[in-house]
Amino acid sequence: MKVIIIDDEPLARSIIKEYLQFHSELELVAECSDGFEGVKSIQQLQPDLIFLDIQMPKINGFEMLELIEEPPAVIFTTAFDEYAIKAFESHAIDYLLKPFSRDRFDKAIAKWRQMSKTVSSKEQLTTLLESVSNGPSEQQRVVVKLAGKIRIIPIEEIHYLEAADDYVKIHTKEGSFLKNKTMGHFENILNKGLFVRTHRSFMVNITQITRIDPYEKDNHLAILKSGSRVPVSKSGYAKLKSVLGL
């Protein structure tokens, strides 16, 4: 069984390494000091289990997981994050609070073994990530992957969002990026005073709108600064008007 440790502090990694020595069937295949490395290693090495710190520079543990299509089983490690801990508890995902004892570590491994027989880690993680991103702090950025490279998009740089099958296409001035999420998800996480769902398949950043033109029957078109044209349905137009204070 392959294991990867992702933590920004060398000493924090070394203690997990030390405890892992007592589990000879677990083989440590990589140590990563940030989420970018983590994504790369997980894709290359396909581990069965990862130890993941939450507060890391650049992208945090949750954001890193969003970028992985088939995430392995995860045991979270964190020093102090009340909000995340609540999320773990409600999704029965195991976590280790630093500093943790060998006993506690062994228990987490045992629990993982138990769980991996019954539930798929992917399902569990998906619901966890959904609940974490609906968290108290409004989402300030969206993390996407393009051609193996990770991009962090500040939300104010998003022009509009477009539904595309199982994905959402995020349009920015530097082009568009796909994210494996639903429009409903973005509607939940994005600031409602800034983003308006103007159409079943479109959500627009209102600061980007320069003009709203009538278009066929009850429909409208929002013209953005970039020149893009975003469809606005009848109900979308009503929402847009109320947000813009018209």
Next chain:
Amino acid sequence: MARSPVSVSKFRNSFFGWWIIWAILHALLIMHYGYPLNIAVIDSFTTNALLLGACWIISNILRYYLPYSDRYWYILILSIIFSLVVNALSKFIINLILIDSATVDYLIFLSNSYWIRLGLAFLLVGCMAIICVLWYTQEEEEDNRRRKNDAERLSRDAELYKLRQQLQPHFLFNSLNSISALIGSNPSQARNMIHQLSDFLRTTLRKEEEEWVKMEEELQSLELYLEIEKVRFGHRLSTIIVKDDQSLQMLIPPMLLQPIVENAIKFGLYDTTDVVTIQISVSVENDTLKVMVQNPFDPETASPRHGTGFGLNSVKRRLYLLFARTDLVETTAKDHIFTTTINIPKHESYHNRR
């Protein structure tokens, strides 16, 4: 309950001063009509003592019952009733006292001057009532404002306290985790780190009480903090501190710099396998304490605006709560160097507090 205007000695004195002048004028007027001094004094004293009593009762009524602005006619009615009562009573009492000694002439004069007396009593009582209404309304507003200020200050203090608290646990538990790791591999270093951590905690505990500390003290605890971070992140971290004597004497909210430096360390330590140097420079410009924290970064992977995280937000919030300004924290990214600058306006009230 609001204070009564008479409870303020300045008002009380001038009120009684005016009352005495008014009573003397009253007596002189009666003497002017040709009545003897004793009659004038009795008339003036009785009438004005009753008026004084009426004023006192009115001010107390309004103290406990202040009519809403659409019911100010209550005051009018109250004043009319009181002036009627005062007039009737004073006429009755003067008659009673002077029934034997007074001339018929004076009693007729007393009777004839009824409407003038009533008018004057009404004016005086009415004036008193209006002054009281204005006074109590203002008192009430002041009270509300004070309460509002108090509530705002309390919530601000609570928020500041919470922000300070949030900074500690994360660092503390991570350090304990490092110690736990060191105990296995390098026990003497573990012991050393326990000592450093204890020293650091002691200084922060001491500082938590205070709202402002000297830059000198803040830098000392920052150095302790950096020593611990050096253990956590290994030999890759080095620091330079640039300071001058003047800035060391300036005041700063305690533990303000730690989250910024923590941020700089985390931000700077990645993407590179080289030694990372964090530079902290403090200086004074136009009475403003300027602290610059610089760390290297890789523009390819790090979006400077978003590598800031919780630390910087909490610092911004604290400075906003203290100074009501949002422009005190600046960040710039240039030539692979990320700079966080905080400007702390000179804190004047420090010496007054001690």
